[in-house]
Amino acid sequence: MRKGIPEKTVQRLLLYYRYLFFLLQQGAKNISSKSLADLLEIKDSQVRKDLSYFGQLGKRGSGYDVLALRDKIANILGIDKETNVCIVGMGNLGSALAAYKGFLALGFRIIAVFDNSKQKFGHKIKGYQCYDINQISKIIEENDIKIAILTVPAEAAQETAIKLEKAGIKAILNFTPVKLSLSKRTKISNVDLALELKTLSFFMGK
Amino acid sequence: MRKGIPEKTVQRLLLYYRYLFFLLQQGAKNISSKSLADLLEIKDSQVRKDLSYFGQLGKRGSGYDVLALRDKIANILGIDKETNVCIVGMGNLGSALAAYKGFLALGFRIIAVFDNSKQKFGHKIKGYQCYDINQISKIIEENDIKIAILTVPAEAAQETAIKLEKAGIKAILNFTPVKLSLSKRTKISNVDLALELKTLSFFMGK
């Protein structure tokens, strides 16, 4: 059931989830692929194709059951269970992400935040106890953390990533503009803020 | 020369730029598509194809001139001239982005930051004077701002986006999880932090 799902499909699944969540609050019972597609400005066939990876979830003639589909997607994406994460690098961006509420709604729980500065560890940042990065092995093991959000300065990115991998982290959301070199085992996603802005400005007005 | 450049190509161009910048500091004079590709863990043919959109930039037998190529890319991407931007929504994320240094290196200049809270405007945030969002038309006109970074709470996203468009903003980097509905004229890029984290966790260990 979960072999070879395209990344784009997974991303759209989450967008569907958000709309279904909203539609359910509005009291909607059923929705067609066409209505859902229109809300997202995509094609209805795209919605059906995406959902078809996970079985026959709709009813011909009437569409999809809003509640059942929302719960099915929540289950596919693992929104229905908690996933522990940590944030590494408590600068401006790391602190902002620690306070970001959007993660919580998807089942993520920030368990620990790390920095390398004596000024910061020991203290609370945005309500989280800040730990010494060198304590990471112990803390991620105690708390079953597999995912790290990396927001250290660029110069420290590669060395910190190695520490994370050694400590047992399996996936890194990398906010630094550095291409991390790690073993294939560790999954990396890059969020390159400056790149996004530059791409936008390149295509502006085109 | 700039018709139909794929978005992916533009993004890689920036990655090439960063490496070329670094290589130049190292004193490198020439580089082959293969060496550049290896640094980024992509195929050499990809590098050549990307660059070929912009003319014949290399020399057969010896590769690309590092300085010339870096400057060519800087020119293509507009890194060689300043682009004014504003940030709208001075919560945690907006404030962090105001302090983010990565934008500056690509020629972006944060000119103004906006909020809707009386507590904030009039005061300085991360060194920037914070203005009332309702002043935006005046300020973006005075300062030739075409690009806005949108970091307001989700509930305020759509209404704020409309204000931005009315004020003359041509491109929005949208950090809210809301699908903005604006005219086709306004270019929108979405950075969906929770979506990135969810996608990463879905594919973790696969």
Add this chain to the structure above:
DNA sequence: CTATGTGAATGGATTCACAGCC
């Protein structure tokens, strides 16, 4: 008659492979 599910067709981006130039 309505709307899904899905093979087939299309479209876009990546990779191959090689002719052409240094």
Add this chain to the structure above:
DNA sequence: GGCTGTGAATCCATTCACATAG
């Protein structure tokens, strides 16, 4: 010989179109 530039081939995602089910 080494490396670019680029059509052709391949791969992957999107869209079409229709047989099928409610």
